[in-house]
Amino acid sequence: MHDNENYILVNTITIRDLIAQYDIQNISILKLDIEGKEIDVIKDLIIKKIFPKQILVDFEGLFPPQELVLMILSVLMKCFYKTIIN
Numbered sequence: 001m002h003d004n005e006n007y008i009l010v011n012t013i014t015i016r017d018l019i020a021q022y023d024i025q026n027i028s029i030l031k032l033d034i035e036g037k038e039i040d041v042i043k044d045l046i047i048k049k050i051f052p053k054q055i056l057v058d059f060e061g062l063f064p065p066q067e068l069v070l071m072i073l074s075v076l077m078k079c080f081y082k083t084i085i086n
């Protein structure tokens with residue numbers, strides 16, 4: 001049993017479904033601040049060949065393995081994204 005004070009359940013939608021639902025032709029900016037799932041979403045974007053013009057990712061407060069973050073940055077650069085770490 002989970003402690004309800006530590007999490008909440010929310011409805012979600014995939015980016016592909018969101019694109020279809022609203023007939024989105026291109027994405028100028030995609031901001032990800034989703035508490036630990038940013039890396040999974042980036043990998044899914046690449047697999048599904050969804051390439052926003054800009055992807056803003058907030059890793060603050062997260063401690064993903066450094067090699068995984070570096071791998072994602074490498075994949076993004078291979079997809080011709082410029083990476084800026086602030």
